[in-house]
Amino acid sequence: MMIIENVRVLHFSPGSVSEPMDIAIEGGKIAEVGKGLAAKHPKAERVSPGGYVSPGLVCSHNHFYSALARGLSVSIAPSKDFAQQLKNMWWLLDRALDEGIVRASGLAGAADAAMAGVTSVVDHHASPEFIEGSLDVLREGFDTVGLRGVLCYEATDRNGVPDGLAGVRENERFARKLDAERKAGGTALVDAAIGAHAPFTVGDETLAALSATCKATGRGLHIHVAEDKFDAVDSRYRFDKDICVRLDDAGLLGPKTILGHGLFLTQSEVELVNERDCFIAHNARSNMNNCVGYNDKIGQYKNAVLGTDGIGSDMIEEANFAFFKHHDAGGTRWMDSYLEMLQNGNRLLERYFPGKRLGRVEAGYEADLTFWDYDPPTPLESGNVAGHVAFGMSSRMVSSTMVAGKFIVQDRKPLFDARAIAATGRSETRRLWQRMEERK
């Protein structure tokens, strides 16, 4: 047993701050929260970090494959719209990924997340020249760092239907492998979703295969939808259906479905997504960066969550951007709405990890915790948590990160080999640049 003594428990949504108390952790779970636990369990290991402890942060849509894209030194042809941007930049990048670069990307992405106080990442992976086995290699990053996650491969027909189907098979292989591990008593920190890139690159044959795989594995679809207007228009032009109607007709909308973006979904699609109890991931920084527009309907969803879409894993910054972008667009919601979306990531995880409870610092919940070295110059109280996050707190104040009762970062020191991960990242990035040049 471990006792974290004399800390204030901070919940972001609904906002609350406790008096200093102790947290008892055993078997990866929170056993008890209250006063005097250190005295009650004198033999337990004791940790006295000071400051605040919150539930671990969740990034509900990410692409670790772009972890090495920062500082990209490859000349990219200018793009007139999002479809060209995909072709000129992102599809050039993902085709250049091989096993070594995927491994380095996964490690770098996971390390970054841990340092930002993120305990779980929902990843959407693509490496069209290295499909089979890619999720095992990506998983190495999660396992090495000790991060929880839900992984999938973005099946796409953009390089032909056989490749699309190979992507679906990689999802199925990975999901079944995890099932076998659990059946054998394993305690994997990762689970699988069934991934696809976006409706405009997925034809009906691959869509049917995705549907069959979701049913066979008991998982949900993780797909981009209407990130750009082109996707919505293409669906009506080629398939004579709104995107979500097409997905629903294929049996692909359900409580484990994760839709990324959704900027150009119609009002009736919003209602359908809510009826089917799907999740929708809002990625404000990415939308601003890609100049695709703003999802002004995000507040209407029952299950909105926050993702970074590959721009690191700093969820405090992401929540702040979502809030500021909303105000910039003339909206009137307060920061607490975005902290609620951040918190909703835990409900998504609970659907992929049946039997586990996530997102509260309470007995019975998984011990996924973020420790904050925050000493505010104004009172932090239950009623003003959102204001502190928007205008005071930052991921730079994360002192420790714990997943399933194990520290992965402690007192600002990573408990994995961060230097080696960064060094490998830099050398693999040089190869990535070269491979991108070769594929132009």
Ligand SMILES: [Zn+2]
């Ligand atoms: Zn994405």
